[in-house]
Amino acid sequence: MVSLDDVAKRAQVSPSTVSRALSHPEMVAKATRERILQAVEELGYQPNQVARSLRKRSSRTLGLIITDILNPFHATLAKGVQDAAEKHDYTVFFFNTDEEPEKERRALYSLRGHLPQGLLIVPTAKARENLKLMKNLPIVELDRSSGTPGVRTVMVDNIGGARKAVQHLIELGHQRIGMIVGRLDISTAVERHQGYREALAAAGIPYCETLVLPGNHREEDGRKAALALLSLPPEERPTALFVGNNEMTIGAVLAIRELGLRIPEDISIVGFDDSRWAATTHPALTVVAQPTYELGYLACESLISSLSQETSLPPNIRLEVSFIVRESTAPPGGFSNGLKGKRRKAAK
Amino acid sequence: MVSLDDVAKRAQVSPSTVSRALSHPEMVAKATRERILQAVEELGYQPNQVARSLRKRSSRTLGLIITDILNPFHATLAKGVQDAAEKHDYTVFFFNTDEEPEKERRALYSLRGHLPQGLLIVPTAKARENLKLMKNLPIVELDRSSGTPGVRTVMVDNIGGARKAVQHLIELGHQRIGMIVGRLDISTAVERHQGYREALAAAGIPYCETLVLPGNHREEDGRKAALALLSLPPEERPTALFVGNNEMTIGAVLAIRELGLRIPEDISIVGFDDSRWAATTHPALTVVAQPTYELGYLACESLISSLSQETSLPPNIRLEVSFIVRESTAPPGGFSNGLKGKRRKAAK
DNA sequence: GTGAAAGCGCTAACAA
DNA sequence: TTGTTAGCGCTTTCAC
Numbered sequence: 001m002v003s004l005d006d007v008a009k010r011a012q013v014s015p016s017t018v019s020r021a022l023s024h025p026e027m028v029a030k031a032t033r034e035r036i037l038q039a040v041e042e043l044g045y046q047p048n049q050v051a052r053s054l055r056k057r058s059s060r061t062l063g064l065i066i067t068d069i070l071n072p073f074h075a076t077l078a079k080g081v082q083d084a085a086e087k088h089d090y091t092v093f094f095f096n097t098d099e100e101p102e103k104e105r106r107a108l109y110s111l112r113g114h115l116p117q118g119l120l121i122v123p124t125a126k127a128r129e130n131l132k133l134m135k136n137l138p139i140v141e142l143d144r145s146s147g148t149p150g151v152r153t154v155m156v157d158n159i160g161g162a163r164k165a166v167q168h169l170i171e172l173g174h175q176r177i178g179m180i181v182g183r184l185d186i187s188t189a190v191e192r193h194q195g196y197r198e199a200l201a202a203a204g205i206p207y208c209e210t211l212v213l214p215g216n217h218r219e220e221d222g223r224k225a226a227l228a229l230l231s232l233p234p235e236e237r238p239t240a241l242f243v244g245n246n247e248m249t250i251g252a253v254l255a256i257r258e259l260g261l262r263i264p265e266d267i268s269i270v271g272f273d274d275s276r277w278a279a280t281t282h283p284a285l286t287v288v289a290q291p292t293y294e295l296g297y298l299a300c301e302s303l304i305s306s307l308s309q310e311t312s313l314p315p316n317i318r319l320e321v322s323f324i325v326r327e328s329t330a331p332p333g334g335f336s337n338g339l340k341g342k343r344r345k346a347a348k
Numbered sequence: 349m350v351s352l353d354d355v356a357k358r359a360q361v362s363p364s365t366v367s368r369a370l371s372h373p374e375m376v377a378k379a380t381r382e383r384i385l386q387a388v389e390e391l392g393y394q395p396n397q398v399a400r401s402l403r404k405r406s407s408r409t410l411g412l413i414i415t416d417i418l419n420p421f422h423a424t425l426a427k428g429v430q431d432a433a434e435k436h437d438y439t440v441f442f443f444n445t446d447e448e449p450e451k452e453r454r455a456l457y458s459l460r461g462h463l464p465q466g467l468l469i470v471p472t473a474k475a476r477e478n479l480k481l482m483k484n485l486p487i488v489e490l491d492r493s494s495g496t497p498g499v500r501t502v503m504v505d506n507i508g509g510a511r512k513a514v515q516h517l518i519e520l521g522h523q524r525i526g527m528i529v530g531r532l533d534i535s536t537a538v539e540r541h542q543g544y545r546e547a548l549a550a551a552g553i554p555y556c557e558t559l560v561l562p563g564n565h566r567e568e569d570g571r572k573a574a575l576a577l578l579s580l581p582p583e584e585r586p587t588a589l590f591v592g593n594n595e596m597t598i599g600a601v602l603a604i605r606e607l608g609l610r611i612p613e614d615i616s617i618v619g620f621d622d623s624r625w626a627a628t629t630h631p632a633l634t635v636v637a638q639p640t641y642e643l644g645y646l647a648c649e650s651l652i653s654s655l656s657q658e659t660s661l662p663p664n665i666r667l668e669v670s671f672i673v674r675e676s677t678a679p680p681g682g683f684s685n686g687l688k689g690k691r692r693k694a695a696k
Numbered sequence: 697g698t699g700a701a702a703g704c705g706c707t708a709a710c711a712a
Numbered sequence: 713t714t715g716t717t718a719g720c721g722c723t724t725t726c727a728c
Contacts, residue, residue, distance in 0.1 A: 001705095003704095003705055004705065004706065005705080013714075013715085014714070014715045014716075015705090015706080015707095015715090016706095016715065016716080017713085017714060017715075019706065019708085020707090020708095020713095020714085023707075027713075027714095028714085029713055029714085032713080032714080046457070046460060046461050047705090047706080048402075048704090048705050049463070050398055050402045050462065050463050050704090050705080050706095051402050051704070051705035052706055052707075053706090054396075054398045054399050054402050054704090054705080054706075054720050054721065054722090055705075055706045055707050055720050056708095056720085057720070061441075069426055069430070070420070070423055070424060070427060072423075075417050075418055075420075075423045076418060078417055078442075078444075079417050079444060082417070082444050083444075086443075086451075086454070086455075086458075089458070091441055091458055091459070091462060092441065092442055093409075093439055093440065093441060093442070094412070094426075094430065094440055094441070094442035095430070095434075096427060096431075106434070107434075110434075110439055112394060113396065113397040114398065114409070114439060115396065115397070115398050250624070254628065276567075276598070277624070277625055277628075280598070280602065280629070281628070281629065281630075282629075349721095351720095351721055351722085352721065352722065352723095361698075361699085362698065362699045362700075363699090363721090363723095364698075364699060364700080364701095364722095364723075365698055365699075367724085368697090368723090371722095371723075375698095376698085377697055377698085380697080380698080395721090395722080396721050396722070398720090398721080399704090399721035399722040399723090400721080400723075401704095401722090402704050402705065402706090402721080402722075403703080403704050403721075403722045403723045403724085404704085404723065404724095698727100698728085699726105699728085700725105700726090700727080701724100701726085701727100702723105702725085703722100703724095704721105704722090704723090705720105707719095707720090708717100708718095708719100709717090709718085710715105710716085710717085710718100711714100711716075712713105712714085712715080
């Protein structure tokens, strides 16, 4: 590889002058600078970032840790982060934890050795413990918060979004509204659950524990939870479902199909997080839509701006969600009011 | 940060001994080694990978460049790569090119400065040019090939997969089979197109240019192409569609819905690459399924094994695809045989 | 089996 | 404005 010394020789200056010409052009006389730039060009010289990092103790790299790259929500987050990082000429180390704290720990450890300038992370349930590894590293948490002190966060208004969703169902006339919530050791799940409770309370509907089932954010968890909720005895069974994330929503819809129930005639459903699947499935789903790409992009902007001390962005950001009414919600209908012919088929 | 020198002092040995104890344990006496390891433990020492990389001129990092992280196929590829990399204790620099050669060039350039050990890339159409930047870097191309000499590849049997898909349609009785193909400067598109031609030829069906439309791999391209193909005059109009990738397949299905046509009664459709969307949409799609995760995983294994000279894996790997018949294909029916009531609605 | 010394490629005092 | 020098944290000869 061609090094700075090679350039120096060719341009007949000292290595430090070459370094300056590239890093602080204004400190070098115009003529010299041009001679150097030409040599750089001719030799195809590219600075060795590794050497530069070692010397400057700062690396122009960031870490990105998400929990599930197969989830389009996370993939979109990653794209937002990546785009912002590239814009500022940062390179990103990427990790995927599968929601497993142990994988997260290993990712953090491995990342630490590479001395990144900062970290963007969708924390797992044990992140608060794991992040102790990263003393003194600027961190932004995306989507959810681990509660680690001193960490920046970029999240959406989960409470408001959930409240709106449930309110919508209540306005349609639903009284028994089930919720498939995420793990309650994850902040988004807690907040969406809170929004659910608030909406019920505001309408004077008592909170009923049997109608709330937790899941581990995956499609299969949503499916199982929906199956369980819809197997309750008729008088307890929910007439509508509010599901805490995109993957579980898909699972819930599949469960409803398995049971031979119709959406929205037999059961209404609202999901949290929009997706192509939600928009194009039949019937199209009513959802709380999040500005996912912006979330990732902004988180990265926030991190980078905090690195350069231009603390233009507040350390904790909440983005607004929007509520999209499509075809999966309607006033309570047949199924809830007794056993229709459909149901027989369902009890497979 | 605690450095090797700190450990050396605490263990009362020289820095070089500490280095050896960690990198070549067998070169250090057991007692010394244990003392050192204890000091490492007590101080929470972690080797500085940047310094190590600079010195060894080798970095335990890999580059991963894909073209569209929002495409579940690519996200799955990335997960496979990531998992394999982690297994071998490599860290990955991640880039997304959006199919844009210019972004790819920038990604490669930026990556190069970080001295990765190797590169995994889904090449864009201009990769052959761009990859000239990466002289001497071990490279594995995934999914498609840029034709760059000396580069390893891990791909699927595109020709065979396409042939099987089209053959299936022919066996159902279709004669006018349209194809929505990718960009013909991308190897997968060329190969799938070839499979299409071969299947037609084998059945003695003449190849018809008007039935083949290219698209840029995105959903919207598939939609437009399908719209165009289905707007052909009745006697030229295809009765079945073979679509060259997952995203365009979704677009084609949406187009068919827009036109008010029924799948498979009015038009059959087969996609290349399975996905949750394909499996759960209604009707579920017949597809050529690829071992996507394995593709990514194996590509990374292949790269890493080539780095350590254990050339156990062949430089060019082709994985088998499988053909999954679901509900989107049937013998040619109503639509193709003339104008049904449905069609009026379609001509919006 | 261990230590001393050199140096990976770069940047940043400090001097001139 | 430019050059000299030292050193980031590590590994690897080369001695002993």
